[in-house]
Amino acid sequence: MTDKIPVTVLTGYLGAGKTTLLNRILTEDHGKRYAVIVNEFGEIGIDNDLVVGADEDVFEMNNGCVCCTVRGDLIRVVAGLMKRQRPGKPAFDAIIVETTGLADPGPVAQTFFVDEDVKARTQLDSVTALVDAKHVMARLDDSKEAREQVAFADRIILNKTDLVTEAELVEVEQRLRRLNPLAPITRAERANVPLDQVLGLGGFDLGRILDINPEFANPAHGEAGHVHDEHCGHDHHDHDHGHDHEGDDHAHDHAHHHGARGHAHEDDIKGISLSLDRPMDGTKFTAWLDRLLGEQGQNILRAKGIIDVSGEDRRLVFQAVHMILEGDLQREWGATERRWSRAVFIGRELDEAALKAGFEACAA
Amino acid sequence: MKTTFDAQITAIVFDAEGAVFALGDGSVRFEDGAFSAAHDGAILCAVAHPSGEGVITGGDDGRLIWHRRADAGVLATSARGQWIDAVDASAESGLIAFSAGKTLTVLDAKDAGFRRDFQHERTVSGVAFEPKGRRIAASTYGGTALWFARIAEQKPTFLKWAGSHTAVTFSPDGAFVVTAMQDSQLHGWRLKDQKNMRMGGYPSKVRAFSFLSNGQLLATSGAQGAVLWPFVGANGPMGREATEIGFDEGSLVALVASQPKHGLLAAGLSDGRVWLADPAGQGLNFLKADRGAPITALAMSADARRVAWADEDGNAGVAEAG
Numbered sequence: 001m002t003d004k005i006p007v008t009v010l011t012g013y014l015g016a017g018k019t020t021l022l023n024r025i026l027t028e029d030h031g032k033r034y035a036v037i038v039n040e041f042g043e044i045g046i047d048n049d050l051v052v053g054a055d056e057d058v059f060e061m062n063n064g065c066v067c068c069t070v071r072g073d074l075i076r077v078v079a080g081l082m083k084r085q086r087p088g089k090p091a092f093d094a095i096i097v098e099t100t101g102l103a104d105p106g107p108v109a110q111t112f113f114v115d116e117d118v119k120a121r122t123q124l125d126s127v128t129a130l131v132d133a134k135h136v137m138a139r140l141d142d143s144k145e146a147r148e149q150v151a152f153a154d155r156i157i158l159n160k161t162d163l164v165t166e167a168e169l170v171e172v173e174q175r176l177r178r179l180n181p182l183a184p185i186t187r188a189e190r191a192n193v194p195l196d197q198v199l200g201l202g203g204f205d206l207g208r209i210l211d212i213n214p215e216f217a218n219p220a221h222g223e224a225g226h227v228h229d230e231h232c233g234h235d236h237h238d239h240d241h242g243h244d245h246e247g248d249d250h251a252h253d254h255a256h257h258h259g260a261r262g263h264a265h266e267d268d269i270k271g272i273s274l275s276l277d278r279p280m281d282g283t284k285f286t287a288w289l290d291r292l293l294g295e296q297g298q299n300i301l302r303a304k305g306i307i308d309v310s311g312e313d314r315r316l317v318f319q320a321v322h323m324i325l326e327g328d329l330q331r332e333w334g335a336t337e338r339r340w341s342r343a344v345f346i347g348r349e350l351d352e353a354a355l356k357a358g359f360e361a362c363a364a
Numbered sequence: 365m366k367t368t369f370d371a372q373i374t375a376i377v378f379d380a381e382g383a384v385f386a387l388g389d390g391s392v393r394f395e396d397g398a399f400s401a402a403h404d405g406a407i408l409c410a411v412a413h414p415s416g417e418g419v420i421t422g423g424d425d426g427r428l429i430w431h432r433r434a435d436a437g438v439l440a441t442s443a444r445g446q447w448i449d450a451v452d453a454s455a456e457s458g459l460i461a462f463s464a465g466k467t468l469t470v471l472d473a474k475d476a477g478f479r480r481d482f483q484h485e486r487t488v489s490g491v492a493f494e495p496k497g498r499r500i501a502a503s504t505y506g507g508t509a510l511w512f513a514r515i516a517e518q519k520p521t522f523l524k525w526a527g528s529h530t531a532v533t534f535s536p537d538g539a540f541v542v543t544a545m546q547d548s549q550l551h552g553w554r555l556k557d558q559k560n561m562r563m564g565g566y567p568s569k570v571r572a573f574s575f576l577s578n579g580q581l582l583a584t585s586g587a588q589g590a591v592l593w594p595f596v597g598a599n600g601p602m603g604r605e606a607t608e609i610g611f612d613e614g615s616l617v618a619l620v621a622s623q624p625k626h627g628l629l630a631a632g633l634s635d636g637r638v639w640l641a642d643p644a645g646q647g648l649n650f651l652k653a654d655r656g657a658p659i660t661a662l663a664m665s666a667d668a669r670r671v672a673w674a675d676e677d678g679n680a681g682v683a684e685a686g
Contacts, residue, residue, distance in 0.1 A: 116568065117569065
């Protein structure tokens with residue numbers, strides 16, 4: 001058996017720069033062989049790689065799970081790609097799935113958890129959302145899909161930063177953070193992000209849920225779990241800018257927070273961060289999480305957490321996409337490590353007070 | 365005969381002369397050593413040519429190619445180079461049908477100028493001729509479309525059933541259409557009254573199904589043994605129980621192969637073994653008893669005397685059944 005092929009999903013509405021990024025991924029001299037699944041045949045297509053058109057064929061599974069929609073075309077295309085596999089060698093180094101601007105990332109991601117054949121051969125690595133710094137505020141206002149794409153992402157690439165002012169960027173970043181406190185935001189011009197910030201992120205890999213900091217999703221430099229995001233931490237709750245920003249010359253000017261758009265944005269989707277300093281009752285917590293995802297899974301786009309279970313030396317980690325939950329006991333807590341539980345739920349119309357009460361009631 | 369290829373074997377077909385292996389590198393290898401490298405990409409589907417000579421393959425290069433031992437030629441291409449996902453051919457009518465995206469195309473092996481293109485609302489996943497080769501079933505999301513193969517302008521009969529249908533076949537008497545579904549079950553329709561038949565209970569997706577014993581049995585993969593549905597009388601499997609042969613807790617039947625006019629069944633397992641059995645008799649005859657990589661392709665010759673298999677590691681073989 002060969003290793004599972006990592007799959008990266010690129011979302012973003014029209015004009016956000018997906019095609020530019022794809023072209024960069026394909027043309028950069030990396031010696032890798034990629035298969036790219038695009039929503040229709042575009043202008044891309046490079047020697048060694050394969051570009052496949054797909055038709056966003058979304059359907060519901062008949063398995064009784066109401067939010068279990070998958071992409072039938074992906075099941076078909078992945079099966080076809082695997083036929084190029086040679087004995088003992090993977091067919092491709094990675095698969096990249098580009099979605100249309102109006103696509104809901106949920107069914108794309110769920111396909112990689114639900115279909116037995118796809119699951120046997122591939123591993124969903126991460127979902128990256130591209131947003132256009134100039135137009136993203138308007139898109140987030142008028143498009144549910146744009147909000148969902150940001151909320152669902154493991155990484156957000158804030159593109160075309162050269163077209164707006166620093167103050168506008170800070171404001172955009174605050175709103176993106178409220179929609180998605182988990183995903184690091186990378187600023188870019190003409191989609192010029194290092195490829196290791198798009199590929200190989202391990203966004204769904206329980207073993208890579210190293211740290212989740214409820215107030216500041218991307219931990220500071222030097223701390224475990226920090227993703228080298230050159231523009232980390234513009235959330236206005238965070239004033240910890242004591243660390244070095246390599247190659248980052250922008251001023252940490254927090255005076256722009258109350259600009260014209262300011263705090264007027266109350267998006268229907270937001271990320272809710274929970275934490276508890278006392279150990280939790282493992283059985284209670286699992287029952288609460290199961291019930292929560294069962295009842296509100298349709299509205300919960302993503303969730304991740306690290307739980308300190310009473311009487312257990314290892315960390316309980318979990319991640320969820322709608323109702324699909326994966327959890328495992330991970331490594332042991334370090335001797336000097338702060339033992340605490342934290343979780344982030346990103347979703348629509350979530351009741352923060354109820355979630356907090358439910359979470360804290362799981363204390364041992 | 366036993367051999368190893370350096371690419372994945374995606375399909376095996378018997379033509380009049382012997383076994384033909386279709387590979388993921390776009391080549392076709394005949395059992396006698398003849399070689400045809402015609403596709404630029406992987407072969408996704410294959411079927412014996414209606415004449416009995418050679419094999420027709422559909423590729424991810426959007427080409428449908430007829431390979432013979434001495435030469436190969438392109439029969440058709442798909443619009444915009446779309447993948448050719450499914451192909452079938454009828455020796456009775458001499459027609460060939462293939463699907464690419466939402467389009468089902470019909471060709472005539474004896475008339476190069478004949479071509480019919482039929483559109484569907486959703487992507488076509490499988491195609492199957494009825495036994496006389498005059499009608500075609502195309503499975504899609506939400507059901508199966510039935511077309512008259514030669515008529516240019518027509519509205520298909522659509523057999524509806526909610527869910528994603530991934531493959532289709534006709535019973536040898538032409539009375540039933542059966543599909544495999546995404547959610548580990550089969551669905552069937554009796555054509556005379558479009559009565560639905562649900563055939564479920566599988567632990568895994570059904571990748572292969574095949575009629576045998578003059579159409580009285582439909583064998584399928586997808587369980588720890590080969591599942592056999594009775595198709596006797598006007599009601600087919602309605603109200604009847606399926607049986608299972610060769611049950612083995614430690615493996616799944618990945619593929620099955622049989623011939624409608626003969627009573628033998630071949631099964632390829634997820635642990636690399638291949639067996640042959642007569643459902644009316646006792647016991648399994650292991651054609652390949654050693655375990656290994658999962659079986660990825662399996663075929664039985666028209667006279668049911670030979671079985672060809674291939675596994676995921678590129679190993680392939682042809683065994684005598686009798």
